[in-house]
Amino acid sequence: xxxxxxxxxxxxxxxxxxxxxxxxxxxxxxxxxxxxxxxxxxxxxxxxxxxxxxxxxxxxxxxxxxxxxxxxxxxxxxxxxxxxxxxxxxxxxxxxxxxxxxxxxxxxxxxxxxxxxxxxxxxxxxxxxxxxxxxxx
Numbered sequence: 001x002x003x004x005x006x007x008x009x010x011x012x013x014x015x016x017x018x019x020x021x022x023x024x025x026x027x028x029x030x031x032x033x034x035x036x037x038x039x040x041x042x043x044x045x046x047x048x049x050x051x052x053x054x055x056x057x058x059x060x061x062x063x064x065x066x067x068x069x070x071x072x073x074x075x076x077x078x079x080x081x082x083x084x085x086x087x088x089x090x091x092x093x094x095x096x097x098x099x100x101x102x103x104x105x106x107x108x109x110x111x112x113x114x115x116x117x118x119x120x121x122x123x124x125x126x127x128x129x130x131x132x133x134x135x136x137x
Contacts, residue, residue: 031095040084046074
């Protein structure tokens with residue numbers, strides 16, 4: 001998302017998705033997000049906060065609107081029937097974005113493979129390839 005200054009108290013962005021394209025897991029720590037589908041069909045979802053951690057998901061079609069609560073991890077995915085266009089409004093001109101994979105696997109300095117393996121119940125052999133793959137992008 002391009003950083004733009006305004007005094008309106010909102011940010012608006014257009015997102016274009018190719019078939020099967022995704023906007024991967026992320027959160028906005030300072031804004032609620034409202035997404036409107038302009039063209040195509042889009043799967044959207046978010047995970048509620050602890051302790052429930054419920055996965056809320058819906059398939060949206062042209063004209064549908066969905067709200068992602070402030071600070072919750074969420075995503076969007078084109079379900080593959082063609083291109084999708086969506087308009088997103090955020091309730092702050094500075095919503096912030098935390099991309100989950102980048103935060104965890106791309107931190108500097110690295111989070112230790114041992115900690116990643118413990119947190120994600122992975123064998124140490126799996127934690128290393130995850131980081132290696134992410135750092136090559």
